[in-house]
Amino acid sequence: MDIDMTQPPLLVLAAGGTGGHMFPAQAVAEVMLARGWRVVLSTDARGARYTGGFPSDVVIEQVSSATFAKGGLMSKILVPIRIALGITTARRKMRRDRPNVVVGFGGYPAIPAMGAATSLGVPCMLHEQNGVLGRVNQLFAPRVNQIACGTWPTELPHGLTGHHVGNPVRAEILARHAAGYIEPGDHPMSLLVIGGSQGARILSDVVPAAIALLPKSLLNNLRIAQQAREEDRARVQAAYDDMGLRADVRSFFDDIPERMSEAQLVISRSGASSVADISVIGRPSIFVPLAAAIRDEQTANARELVAAGGARLLTEDAFTPEALAAEIQDILTNGPQAHSMAEAALRCAKPEAANTLADMIEALAGET
Numbered sequence: 001m002d003i004d005m006t007q008p009p010l011l012v013l014a015a016g017g018t019g020g021h022m023f024p025a026q027a028v029a030e031v032m033l034a035r036g037w038r039v040v041l042s043t044d045a046r047g048a049r050y051t052g053g054f055p056s057d058v059v060i061e062q063v064s065s066a067t068f069a070k071g072g073l074m075s076k077i078l079v080p081i082r083i084a085l086g087i088t089t090a091r092r093k094m095r096r097d098r099p100n101v102v103v104g105f106g107g108y109p110a111i112p113a114m115g116a117a118t119s120l121g122v123p124c125m126l127h128e129q130n131g132v133l134g135r136v137n138q139l140f141a142p143r144v145n146q147i148a149c150g151t152w153p154t155e156l157p158h159g160l161t162g163h164h165v166g167n168p169v170r171a172e173i174l175a176r177h178a179a180g181y182i183e184p185g186d187h188p189m190s191l192l193v194i195g196g197s198q199g200a201r202i203l204s205d206v207v208p209a210a211i212a213l214l215p216k217s218l219l220n221n222l223r224i225a226q227q228a229r230e231e232d233r234a235r236v237q238a239a240y241d242d243m244g245l246r247a248d249v250r251s252f253f254d255d256i257p258e259r260m261s262e263a264q265l266v267i268s269r270s271g272a273s274s275v276a277d278i279s280v281i282g283r284p285s286i287f288v289p290l291a292a293a294i295r296d297e298q299t300a301n302a303r304e305l306v307a308a309g310g311a312r313l314l315t316e317d318a319f320t321p322e323a324l325a326a327e328i329q330d331i332l333t334n335g336p337q338a339h340s341m342a343e344a345a346l347r348c349a350k351p352e353a354a355n356t357l358a359d360m361i362e363a364l365a366g367e368t
Helices: 019-034 073-096 108-120 135-143 196-211 230-242 256-262 272-281 297-308 321-332 335-347 353-366
Strands: 010-014 038-043 059-062 101-104 124-128 146-149 189-194 222-227 246-250 265-268 285-287 311-313
Touching: 010 019, 010 108, 019 038, 019 272, 019 353, 038 108, 073 108, 101 108, 101 135, 101 353, 108 124, 108 135, 124 135, 124 353, 146 353, 189 196, 189 256, 189 321, 196 222, 196 230, 196 321, 230 246, 256 272, 265 272, 265 321, 272 297, 272 335, 285 297, 285 321, 297 311, 297 335, 321 335
Parallel strands: 010 038, 010 101, 038 059, 101 124, 124 146, 189 222, 189 265, 222 246, 265 285, 285 311
Antiparallel strands: none
16 A cells, blocks of 8 residues: 555545535645645545536546435435445545545545545545534544644534634635725625525525615615525516516526625625635625524634624524615615725635645645
């Protein structure tokens, strides 16, 4: 199992499940490729759906994995078998081409590579995006060499130490770091509404109703881009059409960095990647943490921006059309205040996060 010194060093990134796990992995892949490393992404079929933005030089390896959180009784019975199969496959690959470092970003598709790496004694790290360790990262935290944290503080098991590096953002987000902010005024203004795959339904229910409560003087200048589930898209679009507003409602935006940099205000769930993107670009935001999040990690993710004055927070219980309309009106009718929020968000950003994590990876590789 000796490392082949004739080839560039090999990094295996273990991630999957959601964009929240995959986007930081993509950002690190971009940096490590530029530093001359070979990069492999280990994920399952579900995680592979999020690999479209990864550089073409990244090798995508699909392995078998599963979770007890989904499916019926038979699916749950098969979970250990699928995970064992995935770990066996990952071990076989690592024996053929031993990685210098393996980094887990969470999500159950990360289990096979992390399980294989820790059993083979490969140097390992974790990166936790949220302010609370996810289940998979909880499982491996006592078994890895280092834990990098995207949100600070991060709740860690007793006796473990984390390093605050921030959440790596993709190159297309980083390219818009500190993009000039046009504060609200008597001119066209853009409102961006993003919810992610799990969280868009409540935004579809509440945001159009809140917009309808805004004064006509504000509506005349408002342009809206809103993410909605496919089954909700037509009704959300119809609501805005009935108000005579310019609105672009889609189930997925492939140009979020551009839209965010042009926005005067962002309404969003507070997933770790969304919070990182908003802070790196520097935009005022209204966060609505996902109440169904088991560990309430989305509230933890938003805490720093809210405390700094860069964002407002409305819990789902408080997320009514009236409350949201009041927040939108307060921000979009006070240009200097909105500008201050943008600057406060920017002060919370860690645009160097991917490079910091890359430095940690190379240092860990050098210790072996």
